[in-house]
Amino acid sequence: MSQRLRVNPIMCAGHGMCAELLPELITLDPWGYPIIARGPVPDELTPMASRAAAACPTLALLIVEEEGR
Amino acid sequence: MTLLAPRPVHPGRAQGHLPRLLAGLADGSRAGLHLHEATFGPLPLPAEPASAAARRAASRLIDVVERSGLTGRGGAGFPTGRKLRSVAAGHGPAVVVANGCEGEPASRKDRLLLSRAPHLVLDGVALAAFAVGASQAYVAVHAGEERLAAGLEAAVQAREVAGIDPVPVRIVRVEPRYVASEQTAIVQRINDGPGLPTFTPPRTHERGVGGRPTAVNNVETLAHLALIARYGNSWFRQAGVPSAPGTALVTVSGSVARPGVYEIELGTPAGEVLMIAGGPTERPQAILVGGYFGTWLPAEAAWPAPLSHPGLRSVGAAMGAGIIVALPESSCGLAETARVVRYLADESAGQCGPCAFGLPALADALADLAYHGGRGDAAERISRLIRLIEGRGACRHPDGATQLAGSALAAFGDDARWHGRRGPCHGVQRPPVLPVPGDVEYW
């Protein structure tokens, strides 16, 4: 099992909170919406990823569990 | 655009067993239930739909569809058998939705099929409903196209009187805008929502109309299904190529002598299809394949390209909903693209930031290049925006627009450099080739 970050772009209001909490994996585009780094969340970042997901005001940042790598 | 019945007109190729979908129809006529059954025979459904034998027959029907190699004709080319199988495997009674909206402005095939051979589509709806164990079916069309909707309602009624359909069929009218015919949007509309695309998961085949497993199929796909159920998978594969069996309806427009809808064997080279449509009226510089989510190919590259999902993938294009537009030498491909991308930007549901802000920015950059020369860096700005927008919407609307824009940069690269050095070419003043609903000024 590995974890991956996904944004629900309909829910996302572009607050940018997630990019502040997890700059290693999330940057913002010119309009303030998050761009997620490709690939699975590295193990050492999973606690911060969970915090970022919980901190999103619209619950638009999702952590998806997936099989394999 | 005129609607032509597909005819075997090109002498170089044996298309004698075509047309399939519009068989038995004289030019311009419409098949009522009688003529339909006289042409194709009765709907092959077991009399006792609830019996164990019928359930086995339903599973066999899905086997046949899988073996036929039928893929969706609504754009993505997903294997229809696999879709039906996953809906059938879902919990509880399912729902079937026939997508007859045909939101692509340069497409006419679904309207042609629905208006001239409605019973073939409705047979497909009945068979799909039987295959997946549905208790309700819908046919979605654009609101405001009342003749089409009324014709379908009359056809459904005639079938009710004759006791043909295993499930009730309702005609639903969805808002006539580009993104409203995306499958999750139609499902949301039927569920009394605003009719805009939704985030997935849940996927439509798992949780769609009323939360039930839902099969959304293009109306042409369902018409093929009606023939496969009657004549079998081997018959279906007698047309087309092994990697893309069967026939497809294509809408040909632009600078050709006889624009219209033609039924072709999958794998037919694009150039041959243009010849079937009467041949070019002016030397084409490029061909748009697949529609407004499609790809510009330089004419020399497009001419031999086989029209099929795998064939077009090998040249970096996609079949889409079977749209082919020949762009004459005297037109400007950059201006055409700028207009269409502006239209697509205006059609965004405005729900997702990268689509709501990215597509207008992309349209601005394209218009800058086409009409003002691009200030030296428009091509790089366009490429950067494409990378920024791609894959970041809830639906594939923005990806369609970036595909079109990216292919324009590749196919019209010389023109872009010309615009950069000397300003817009004469072509920007030519009347538009690609239709855009509303015909607004787009720059």
Ligand SMILES: Cc1cc2nc3c(=O)[nH]c(=O)nc-3n(C[C@H](O)[C@H](O)[C@H](O)COP(=O)(O)O)c2cc1C
């Ligand atoms: C923005 C957008 C618009 C679409 N419009 C249509 C349409 O007008 N008609 C259609 O059949 N499919 C349309 N589709 C594709 C549908 O979502 C769906 O995939 C299709 O109806 C499935 O049928 P098929 O498997 O038979 O192709 C659209 C997709 C997108 C992303």
Ligand code: SF4
């Ligand atoms: S915190 Fe949530 S709403 Fe804000 S940008 Fe990130 S995902 Fe979007």
Ligand code: SF4
């Ligand atoms: S990507 Fe665009 S069209 Fe699709 S749901 Fe989001 S805003 Fe709407």
